[in-house]
Amino acid sequence: MTSELTDTRLRAAPDVPWTTIVWDDPVNLMSYVSHVFQRYFGFSRAKAESLMLRVHEEGRAVVATGPREEMERHVEAMHEHGLQATVSKAGE
Amino acid sequence: MRLEEGGVRLGLAEHERTLLVDLAGQLAALLEGGDRRDGAVARLLPSAYPDDAEADAEFRRWTSDDVTARKLEGARTVAELLTGDDGGGVLLDDERQQVLLRTLTDLRLVLGERLGVTADGTDDADDDEQGLVLRDVFDWLGWVQESLLQALAQVAPD
Numbered sequence: 001m002t003s004e005l006t007d008t009r010l011r012a013a014p015d016v017p018w019t020t021i022v023w024d025d026p027v028n029l030m031s032y033v034s035h036v037f038q039r040y041f042g043f044s045r046a047k048a049e050s051l052m053l054r055v056h057e058e059g060r061a062v063v064a065t066g067p068r069e070e071m072e073r074h075v076e077a078m079h080e081h082g083l084q085a086t087v088s089k090a091g092e
Numbered sequence: 093m094r095l096e097e098g099g100v101r102l103g104l105a106e107h108e109r110t111l112l113v114d115l116a117g118q119l120a121a122l123l124e125g126g127d128r129r130d131g132a133v134a135r136l137l138p139s140a141y142p143d144d145a146e147a148d149a150e151f152r153r154w155t156s157d158d159v160t161a162r163k164l165e166g167a168r169t170v171a172e173l174l175t176g177d178d179g180g181g182v183l184l185d186d187e188r189q190q191v192l193l194r195t196l197t198d199l200r201l202v203l204g205e206r207l208g209v210t211a212d213g214t215d216d217a218d219d220d221e222q223g224l225v226l227r228d229v230f231d232w233l234g235w236v237q238e239s240l241l242q243a244l245a246q247v248a249p250d
Contacts, residue, residue, distance in 0.1 A: 027204035029234060031241045032197060039190070075140045076155045080162055082197035087140050087151075 016089060020064040020074040023084040024055050036081045037063065040074075065090060093239045100189060100243050103181035104236075109174045111229070115199050116171040122202065123164045132202040136163065166195045189244065196237040203230040 022033075030052055037048035041063065054061040063085075064074050071087045078085035094101050104112065128134055137156050141147040169191050173182050184192060203209075207226055 026210050027200050028197065029238055029241070031238060031245075032193065035193070035241055035244070072140065072151060072155075075151075076159060079138060079140070079155070080159050081194055082136070082201055084138050085140070086142060087147075 017065045018068040018071040019062045019088050019090050020071045020078070021060050021086050021088055022051075022055050022063050022078060023086065024059045025084050028082060030056060033083065036078070036083060040077055040081065093236075093243050095243055095247060096183060099183050099185040100240065101181045101183050102192070102240070104174070104177070106179070108232075109177055113171045113174050115229070115233075116167040116174075116195060119195070119199055119202060120164055120167040120171075123160050123167070126160065132205040135201050135205050136160075136198055163194070163198055166191045167198070170195045184240075189240065193237060193240060196233050196240075200230060200233050200237070203233070 033055060034045070034048045034052040037043050037051055038045060041048075043051070051061050051063055064071060068087065075085045075087050093103070122130070122133060123136065126133060128137065137152070137159060139148045140151045140155075169188070173184075173188065173192075176182065182188075203226055207223065207230060209230070
């Protein structure tokens with residue numbers, strides 16, 4: 001029983017997804033945020049605008065989910081573009 | 093700002109070019125100084141882990157030099173492009189468009205920080221002369237950026 005539990009935990013650990021969160025800020029233009037989402041993530045205009053509006057209205061939006069290293073690369077790119085972005089474990 | 097074969101032509105007046113070159117130089121100096129106690133520098137290099145000091149330090153160790161270097165390169169590229177404009181405007185290909193968009197963003201972040209820009213306007217009624225000039229510059233940079241984005245939206249796919 002114990003070994004099964006340990007096994008499950010070991011297997012589950014790397015599967016915990018991480019997220020890239022973009023935060024609202026008072027400076028960046030809505031059109032620019034949407035442009036970055038289209039350009040960097042390759043989102044359609046509709047998807048980029050809907051995410052940008054979520055950032056604007058709710059203060060933040062999850063823009064990507066996946067392994068931690070990948071999320072860190074996204075956040076680095078967002079910082080390069082001047083957007084406020086953070087890395088979190090999914091669900092936090 | 094008009095679409096042309098090969099990109100977008102940015103036609104700024106001479107005094108506007110002088111201003112933007114000067115601002116790009118100030119941005120480069122700020123990035124070279126790299127003083128994170130300065131709110132503007134902190135905004136240019138925000139935390140990826142605001143609730144985890146250890147992860148934040150680790151992330152910065154791996155990324156902040158690269159992000160700073162790319163922002164510096166952008167500021168210098170914009171200054172060079174505009175210095176080379178003899179009055180006929182400057183043609184921005186795809187790469188130059190992105191560099192200009194990012195550098196305009198960095199400049200607005202710095203000015204926004206200096207002005208205390210919040211979602212509802214400006215923090216303290218900064219109505220001294222310098223504050224008003226900075227506010228005008230801030231708005232003008234936003235206008236240039238918006239014009240470029242509108243031009244690009246005309247040719248971008250949905």
